Amino acid sequence: MQTHEIRRRFLDHFVRAGHSEVPSASLILPDPNLLFVNAGMVQFKPYFLGQEAPPFSRATSVQKCVRTGDIEEVGVTTRHNTFFQMAGNFSFGDYFKEGAITFAWELISRSQEDGGFGFDPERIWVTAYESDPEAAEIWHRVAGIPTERIQFRDGKDNYWDMGVPGPGGPCSEIYYDRGPEYGAEGGPVADEDRYLEIWNLVFMQDIRGEKSPKLGFEPVGTLPKKNIDTGMGVERVAMLLQGVDNVYETDLLRPIIGKAEELTGKSYGVEHADDVRFRVIADHARTSAMLIADGVNPGNDGRGYVLRRLLRRIVRSARLLGADRPVIGEFMKVVSDLMAPSYPELATDFTRIETVAVGEETAFLKTLSTGSKLFDDAVTEVKATGGRTLAGSEAFTLHDTYGFPIDLTLEMAAEAGLEVDEAGFRSLMAEQRQRAKDDAQARKHAHADLSIYKELVDRGATEFTGFDELATEATVLALIVDGVRVPVATAGQQVEVVLDRSPLYAESGGQIADRGSLTASGTELRVDDVQKIAKKLWVHKTTVERGQITEGDAVLAQVDSAWRRGATQGHSGTHMVHAALRQVLGPNAVQAGSLNKPGYLRFDFNWQGQLSEGQRSDIEAVSNDAVGSDFPVNTFVTDLPKAKSMGALALFGENYGSEVRVVEIGGPFSMELCGGTHVEHSSQIGPITLLGESSVGSGVRRVEAFVGLDSYKYLAKERALLAGVASSLKVPSDEVPGRVEQLVERLKTAEKELERTKAAAVLAEAGSYVEQAQRVGRVLLVAAAAPKGVGAGDLRTLATDIRGRFGSEPAVVVLLGNVDGKVPFVVAVNKPAQELGVRAGDLVGSFGPSIAGRGGGKPEMAQGAGTDPAGIEAGLSGVRARVAEIAA
Numbered sequence: 001m002q003t004h005e006i007r008r009r010f011l012d013h014f015v016r017a018g019h020s021e022v023p024s025a026s027l028i029l030p031d032p033n034l035l036f037v038n039a040g041m042v043q044f045k046p047y048f049l050g051q052e053a054p055p056f057s058r059a060t061s062v063q064k065c066v067r068t069g070d071i072e073e074v075g076v077t078t079r080h081n082t083f084f085q086m087a088g089n090f091s092f093g094d095y096f097k098e099g100a101i102t103f104a105w106e107l108i109s110r111s112q113e114d115g116g117f118g119f120d121p122e123r124i125w126v127t128a129y130e131s132d133p134e135a136a137e138i139w140h141r142v143a144g145i146p147t148e149r150i151q152f153r154d155g156k157d158n159y160w161d162m163g164v165p166g167p168g169g170p171c172s173e174i175y176y177d178r179g180p181e182y183g184a185e186g187g188p189v190a191d192e193d194r195y196l197e198i199w200n201l202v203f204m205q206d207i208r209g210e211k212s213p214k215l216g217f218e219p220v221g222t223l224p225k226k227n228i229d230t231g232m233g234v235e236r237v238a239m240l241l242q243g244v245d246n247v248y249e250t251d252l253l254r255p256i257i258g259k260a261e262e263l264t265g266k267s268y269g270v271e272h273a274d275d276v277r278f279r280v281i282a283d284h285a286r287t288s289a290m291l292i293a294d295g296v297n298p299g300n301d302g303r304g305y306v307l308r309r310l311l312r313r314i315v316r317s318a319r320l321l322g323a324d325r326p327v328i329g330e331f332m333k334v335v336s337d338l339m340a341p342s343y344p345e346l347a348t349d350f351t352r353i354e355t356v357a358v359g360e361e362t363a364f365l366k367t368l369s370t371g372s373k374l375f376d377d378a379v380t381e382v383k384a385t386g387g388r389t390l391a392g393s394e395a396f397t398l399h400d401t402y403g404f405p406i407d408l409t410l411e412m413a414a415e416a417g418l419e420v421d422e423a424g425f426r427s428l429m430a431e432q433r434q435r436a437k438d439d440a441q442a443r444k445h446a447h448a449d450l451s452i453y454k455e456l457v458d459r460g461a462t463e464f465t466g467f468d469e470l471a472t473e474a475t476v477l478a479l480i481v482d483g484v485r486v487p488v489a490t491a492g493q494q495v496e497v498v499l500d501r502s503p504l505y506a507e508s509g510g511q512i513a514d515r516g517s518l519t520a521s522g523t524e525l526r527v528d529d530v531q532k533i534a535k536k537l538w539v540h541k542t543t544v545e546r547g548q549i550t551e552g553d554a555v556l557a558q559v560d561s562a563w564r565r566g567a568t569q570g571h572s573g574t575h576m577v578h579a580a581l582r583q584v585l586g587p588n589a590v591q592a593g594s595l596n597k598p599g600y601l602r603f604d605f606n607w608q609g610q611l612s613e614g615q616r617s618d619i620e621a622v623s624n625d626a627v628g629s630d631f632p633v634n635t636f637v638t639d640l641p642k643a644k645s646m647g648a649l650a651l652f653g654e655n656y657g658s659e660v661r662v663v664e665i666g667g668p669f670s671m672e673l674c675g676g677t678h679v680e681h682s683s684q685i686g687p688i689t690l691l692g693e694s695s696v697g698s699g700v701r702r703v704e705a706f707v708g709l710d711s712y713k714y715l716a717k718e719r720a721l722l723a724g725v726a727s728s729l730k731v732p733s734d735e736v737p738g739r740v741e742q743l744v745e746r747l748k749t750a751e752k753e754l755e756r757t758k759a760a761a762v763l764a765e766a767g768s769y770v771e772q773a774q775r776v777g778r779v780l781l782v783a784a785a786a787p788k789g790v791g792a793g794d795l796r797t798l799a800t801d802i803r804g805r806f807g808s809e810p811a812v813v814v815l816l817g818n819v820d821g822k823v824p825f826v827v828a829v830n831k832p833a834q835e836l837g838v839r840a841g842d843l844v845g846s847f848g849p850s851i852a853g854r855g856g857g858k859p860e861m862a863q864g865a866g867t868d869p870a871g872i873e874a875g876l877s878g879v880r881a882r883v884a885e886i887a888a
């Protein structure tokens, strides 16, 4: 049975049983604990915790998941995969254990003709949590599983939580017996290779604290309702239903290996080392395509770094398999063809996916050749000092800076006849990993601190009134000082104020928070920032300027109206620039982030390479045209599919609720899902001035702009600057460019003139060198240090001139210069001296080592340079001695 069919049957089964089919969430959700979505339940977490009311009581989904804990292990065995699909059914306070077990059993045991998976019931084993006899009893009663095939296990295997404080519960797992050729008898407790886990049913009922019940710690609370979260491994089921040995042989992975065989000429299944590489390619190509489709770009930290590693490992594996040309584009194409039936974005967005992946490959190939140079230098140095081992730190630099995986370094070192200090390398890697872990730990703590708001979140949302009014009467629900609830705060204190209603915009969607005030009789608080907690609680960060504030007080919450006017200009301006970018660059310029505040905006988008001057000015022109068109701004609320079908742009990685707000400016010109505040007519934005464009990571560009009055102020400043320049040049402003060009020309001419004068002065010295000539044997020798700053060219002219002044006398001229720490040198020997056996090239050896120099040439003239001016005198003595030997 094909994988796409397995997914379909799963969803249909649960939809028939009253579940809402929910699309997979993006792989990147804004959760500080998660690099990537790694389970089907992630998008439903707020429902389990009771932070948000679920719009359905039963749901089913097939979630794309990425787990990248052990990338190095991928391919070494056939068990690890970084991407997989988790099919799940979820109950939010609806059915519980018996329902979950019954639904799962029906699907796995029902025959394939009847739409099920048709697993042989005799081969099914199940496990239950050690203190959950109820689950075992249900399995026995509902599915008829004999007690010998039901095993109890402790929390390590049969308790599930997210690895951090949050929802959790005991679980029951379903296993399939692959038969004696795969391992020992005795059920899952004896052998998890033979008994393969296919489905995990979690009875989600607890709140896990800092320490996990997996390790025997008590949960810290009970969820408001009993829920179900299940996860079936789609790839594992595919492997069993397709009768193949491992996941790499299934219909959605084997063809990628096939493509790699075609591109490299090697065959899969012959050599273990090659097979590992084939599997790395298959696994990573799929994961990379899925990540890029969800908006990840290669980068140097976080998600971007994971993607970069995956892509680079593909390139390297293909190279080690013998590929000698770029391969990534071809792999992306196979993945897209294979996966698009379930994930159409892989086809519709293919050009962008390919561009991003190929861009990284190109960059890496360049890196590889630079890295190879570093590697060669390191090897030369080790050999020069008679060593046999490349230092661990070199291997680490190659890995960390140049993306050289250790096995590539090992292989190249072996070819060069060296060993690598692998232990040293590994310890540096371990240090780096520890740093990454500490980072993750820090993120978790930031998360845990939010617990103080929990009770407030449970009470309900703050009502946002700021789309319609700038002042609202509100009640103080809570006061928090330094993370602690307090009953009252007084003048001078900084206090977080939670209100039941507020007109102040809380930072989100790239728009920074409103400034404003909270007042009551005798009391005034200045609002410096507003943040949303759990998407619904408005927390005002304030300073008490006058009086005092008490929990329960009635206050007037007011937005600073000038600030708000500026903020709406900034935000609407961002939409204009976004629309203009897409008009000028096309739909591949996908938004990657934005920030706007009064007077200023910046907008990041996926794009390879710099924008041209022309593109920049076009974007600015289109934006300002749209402003001038005075488009009305419409906002309305609709559902996500409708908004998308209207062409509204959504942000990657954002998880939208069932209702979305659309902001439309100028009909088709700009339509975006957006919760921000906007002007009423585009002309209110005022002028937009692009400040320039820059790179913010691989494949992501940033434009920045001023809007409104700030735009005017910026232009006025530029004009004043120009006026200043014009006045110093004593020309009208519009003649400044011509005048500057003229001045630059004149400067160049003057510099050349100066050069000529200097050279003439040097040459004028020729006579004095001749006077200094010493007789050495039958030869007249000029061996001298030239004045500082005389370059190689002038030195040569000078030496030739001096040599010419000796007529038929045998003469040798050696000049050593001194320019910026270098020692350029010239040796000139005339015909009569050559006849006595003096050769210019041969003399270099007499002074070269003293000045750390190298060079050579013909009998009449030799040239070169050294790097040690301190050795000039010694070098000159060397010359005299050598000439004396030859000419004696």
Ligand code: SER
Pocket (backbone or CB within 6 Å): 038, 039, 040, 041, 088, 160, 200, 201, 202, 229, 230, 231, 232
């Ligand atoms: N959340 C559970 C898991 O990831 C079941 O969906 O295994």
